[in-house]
Amino acid sequence: MSVLSRLPFGKPRPERNAALVSQGIEIDPVDESTLVINMGPQHPSTHGVLRLVLELDGEVIVRVTPHIGYVHTGIEKEGEFQQYVKAVTITDRMDYVSAHINNLAFSLSVERLLGVEPPPRGRYLRVLLSEIQRMASHLVWLGTHALDIGAMTVFFYAFREREKLLDLTEMLSGVRLMPSWIIPGGLRGDVPDGFFERCKAILDEFPRRVDEYETLLDQNPIWRERTQGIGVISAEECFGLGVSGPTLRASGVAYDVRKASPYSGFEEFSFGVPTGEFGDVNDRYRVRMAELRQSREIAKQAIERMPDGPTNVDDLKVVPPARAELDRSMEAVIHHFKLWTHGITPPAGEAYVPVESPKGELGFYVVSDGSNYPWRMHLRAPSFMNLQALSRMCEGRLVADVVAIIGSIDIVLGEIDR
Amino acid sequence: MTIPNISFGPFDLVAVAPYVALGLMLATVLLAVPVLTWFERVTLGLIHDRLGPNRVGPRGLLQPIADGIKLFFKEDILPSNVDRRIFYLAPAISMMPPLVAAALIPLGDFRVDMGGGQTRPLTLVAADINVGILWVLGLASLQVYGLILGGWSSNNKYSLLGALRSSAQAISYELALSLGVLMAVLMSHSMSLVQIVQSQTGGIMHWNILGLFPFGLVAAGVYAIAAVAETNRAPFDLPEAESELVAGYQTEYSSMKFAIFFMSEYAAVVIGSCVAVVLWLGGWDPIHPVLGFIPGPLWFAGKVLLLIFAFVWVRSTLPRFRYDQLMRFGWMRLLPVALVALMLAAAMSAYRTDPSAGSRIPPKPEKPKPLMGGTQSL
Amino acid sequence: MATDAGADAGLTAADDARKVQAALPHAVLDILENGNDAWLVVDRSSIQETLQYLRDEPSLAYRFFYECLGVDYLDPGTGSPILGKAHRFEVVYNLLSIHDPRSQMGSGRRLFVKVPVPADDPVVPTVTGIFPGAAFPEREIYDMFGIRFDGHPDLRRLLMPDDWIGHPQRKDYPLGGERVQFPNGTYGPSVGEKVVQHPGEGFFGRTADEIE
Structure with a gap:
């Protein structure tokens, strides 16, 4: 298809190129037989502002080069200028479709530095919130992935269900997407009255909805043809590239952080780790669909076994006292004042606690110098590492497959660029 | 159905009828675009479990008008380095074929009371060409030129890929489309659209879709799939695949040039559905002769609307094909099925036909002599 | 950190670190422990050798490369590193000995490998030859801290624009x-x-x- 590249796209400017070469600027030699297409940063299916430079031979991909950084907002740098509890707020903005889980990961790292752990009710509420968030995040993935492949209706159905799940977060915190509800030491508060009942109603209805999506997609021969055998990646390649989460599990490795190194009391819940067989787009789809059901099971278990008691650690150096205490105790007032002006001060050290986010293993590497600001707050972003597998998966496939593969690895650019 | 003859000055109804039909069809095709966008959005809303347009006018009925005004007043952007003449010409080329094809669509059959107990047959059609269906097929293949030229002249790689896809798709699916049409010709023993409809008179059991069972059904299915592909609608909307090629061949088009591309797609949907109704669903023929009191054009419109609904339904349900799968499906599945069905149907038809009984076509009705103008067959 | 049950379930990451120290005494500078977490401090000239050993030694099998990140310990107020460190930068590699039930390899333990980097010569040998997944994180560290990775196939800025001046996550920025x-x-x-x-x-x- 070398004809394509000889089309008059723009005028050749040899004099400009000569000027650049004389200044010592290298110009990439143009391969005459391929067509270079710039996909993004404004493209309907790059899930944000991912930019891919595709080198095509006809419609077959020769090379994919991802370019990122378009929504880089310096969150890691910003975090070094926020007190620990206030830094929770900016972790919401990283993976903006699973904010609770980001909060949880950061809080766990800070708690590891502090050497505290919330009481059972706090841990169970964290599990409940993170599983609700995982369902919501997987629904966004399902909708957009299906829309990329052309199945429009699933998008609206998935977002309808997600809206109900986000309503729960809104009921809890007042906002849908950026709750910042999980903080170092516990949660900002207990759940409101009627929260569990509403949760239960949504969770009871949920499996029927998942069946509905599967009916629309699984039984569709076009969907099967578009996903089976596409974007295959082996487990060994995943290890070397740092690919984790459903993408890794679809390649046949039953590695789930919730099982391998349980946090927040996940060891008390019974759930399975769904794995795929071939590591293609269809397997990743199946793994995530199974996880939707698993998450619902875990959330149900959390509600049924929800313990009573406090949600936050009993340490006034970490969690402020209750409002009623302030009227009675001078000590409580002092602690309250110190916490809201100075914040918490973990001892010097480094901590990294991984959690299982909907995209993969997520964790904050927090370095403390003993002051009330984190010295370094680094996010191990699953999307960031998973994106590296994209070029490997796309080689030799068609343009339409790139779209399917991007959807299947479920990237969020807010997390990649941070 | 017998209607009285009305005279318009020197002309009577029989003379005016072709112009009425032409006007009706042109109006239908052109007005179909706003109505269909509304219809499509409402139907999609129903299927997607959401509201759809409901802000502008009652039930959002004025939404297409608002959209039209918006498009009309949008800036007409001419990107640099486009091939200007072809860039302007392309939307017109893609709009023309459905408009021309509209002249061939027969809408209804009446008998005109000429007075004195005499009646004359009158077909509501602008031009009854004896090779009408070939003409329609030719126009259908012309339409793709608009897409190819538009994509080529845009000086955009996405547009070019969309144009290449549309040309490959049109060539592949035209064969299947033609084979499907041939089956109808085989059953009706005519290429004139009017005679094809007349051969199916007498209720649903006489329609081509159930003729030479099951081959009529197979050919109608092949025709339906190929027609969706020819009109570049989902799941065959590869030339403008939003999630892959941004907007394909029309990426660089804006304002009314874009609107004309948009209109041509909907016009093609209308014409495709009209031809399908003519070929397979008995045109204006009521589902049972008992229901003959409902005028033919209403039957026709109802059937066309049903097919358009099917277009929208398919769009909302199926994911998009991939380019190579589309080609494989067209050449390896659709074409062999159509060929085998055609051959078997031909054999069946030859076996069934009693040479002494003559053909299935009703005797050719006597042609009224119009007072003015001529719409005779060529 | 709970680990997958196995024959060596009693071992911790620090034991693995000591094993590396025994095998590569010239490479390992120090071993830090905090609870179940362990940090292996390695001389930067031996980082490739160490990671290669960690990946290929069957009893360790640290085959899963999580990421690497940079830390700047400079206190911009005093102009010297905090916490009494002798070097300004550190690059931390995060590895997991992922448990693979098919080959029975991997212990499920996590080990951090630290490389001190001085401010006047911020160069570290690349590990992209051992773990291809290091390509993006190393580019990010170069972008944010100005630590160059010797032998990286495509060491360009990753998140900041190509013509940006300075390295934003340095503490003096x-x-x-x-x-x-x-x-x-x-x-x-x-x-x-x-x-x-x-x-x-x-x-x-x-x-x-x-x-x-």
Whole structure:
């Protein structure tokens, strides 16, 4: 298809190129037989502002080069200028479709530095919130992935269900997407009255909805043809590239952080780790669909076994006292004042606690110098590492497959660029 | 159905009828675009479990008008380095074929009371060409030129890929489309659209879709799939695949040039559905002769609307094909099925036909002599 | 950190670190422990050798490369590293000995490998040859801290624009500091003390070259 590249796209400017070469600027030699297409940063299916430079031979991909950084907002740098509890707020903005889980990961790292752990009710509420968030995040993935492949209706159905799940977060915190509800030491508060009942109603209805999506997609021969055998990646390649989460599990490795190194009391819940067989787009789809059901099971278990008691650690150096205490105790007032002006001060050290986010293993590497600001707050972003597998998966496939593969690895650019 | 003859000055109804039909069809095709966008959005809303347009006018009925005004007043952007003449010409080329094809669509059959107990047959059609269906097929293949030229002249790689896809798709699916049409010709023993409809008179059991069972059904299915592909609608909307090629061949088009591309797609949907109704669903023929009191054009419109609904339904349900799968499906599945069905149907038809009984076509009705103008067959 | 049950379930990451120390005594500078977490401090010239050993030694099988990240320990106030460190930068590699039930390899333990990097010569050998997944994180560290990775196949800026000056996550780089001029001639508040020119941003339609 070398004809394509000889089309008059723009005028050749040899004099400009000569000027650049004389200044010592290298110009990439143009391969005459391929067509270079710039996909993004404004493209309907790059899930944000991912930019891919595709080198095509006809419609077959020769090379994919991802370019990122378009929504880089310096969150890691910003975090070094926020007190620990206030830094929770900016972790919401990283993976903006699973904010609770980001909060949880950061809080766990800070708690590891502090050497505290919330009481059972706090841990169970964290599990409940993170599983609700995982369902919501997987629904966004399902909708957009299906829309990329052309199945429009699933998008609206998935977002309808997600809206109900986000309503729960809104009921809890007042906002849908950026709750910042999980903080170092516990949660900002207990759940409101009627929260569990509403949760239960949504969770009871949920499996029927998942069946509905599967009916629309699984039984569709076009969907099967578009996903089976596409974007295959082996487990060994995943290890070397740092690919984790459903993408890794679809390649046949039953590695789930919730099982391998349980946090927040996940060891008390019974759930399975769904794995795929071939590591293609269809397997990743199946793994995530199974996880939707698993998450619902875990959330149900959390509600049924929800313990009573406090949600936050009993340490006034970490969690402020209750409002009623302030009227009675001078000590409580002092602690309250110190916490809201100075914040918490973990001892010097480094901590990294991984959690299982909907995209993969997520964790904050927090370095403390003993002051009330984190010295370094680094996010191990699953999307960031998973994106590296994209070029490997796309080689030799068609343009339409790139779209399917991007959807299947479920990237969020807010997390990649941070 | 017998209607009285009305005279318009020197002309009577029989003379005016072709112009009425032409006007009706042109109006239908052109007005179909706003109505269909509304219809499509409402139907999609129903299927997607959401509201759809409901802000502008009652039930959002004025939404297409608002959209039209918006498009009309949008800036007409001419990107640099486009091939200007072809860039302007392309939307017109893609709009023309459905408009021309509209002249061939027969809408209804009446008998005109000429007075004195005499009646004359009158077909509501602008031009009854004896090779009408070939003409329609030719126009259908012309339409793709608009897409190819538009994509080529845009000086955009996405547009070019969309144009290449549309040309490959049109060539592949035209064969299947033609084979499907041939089956109808085989059953009706005519290429004139009017005679094809007349051969199916007498209720649903006489329609081509159930003729030479099951081959009529197979050919109608092949025709339906190929027609969706020819009109570049989902799941065959590869030339403008939003999630892959941004907007394909029309990426660089804006304002009314874009609107004309948009209109041509909907016009093609209308014409495709009209031809399908003519070929397979008995045109204006009521589902049972008992229901003959409902005028033919209403039957026709109802059937066309049903097919358009099917277009929208398919769009909302199926994911998009991939380019190579589309080609494989067209050449390896659709074409062999159509060929085998055609051959078997031909054999069946030859076996069934009693040479002494003559053909299935009703005797050719006597042609009224119009007072003015001529719409005779060529 | 709970680990997968196995024959060596009693071992911790620190035991693995000591094993590396025994095998490569010239490479390992120190071993740090905190609870179940362990940090293996390695000389930068031996980082490739160490990671290769960690990956290929069957009893360790640290085959899963999580990421690597940079840390800047410079205190901009005093101009010397905090916590009594002798070096300014550190690169931390995060590895997991992922348990693979098919080959029965891997212990499920996590080990951090630290490489001290001095400020005057911030160069570390690349590990992309051992773990291809290091390509993006190393580019990010180069972008943010200015630590160069020797032998990296494509060491360009990753998140910041290509013509950006400076490395934003260094501690002596201010958080804000973009001068925004208001119509009355005053300048907007900048968070840091220092003002940094951003040649990539075409203020008043000027390009990077013109500003210089």
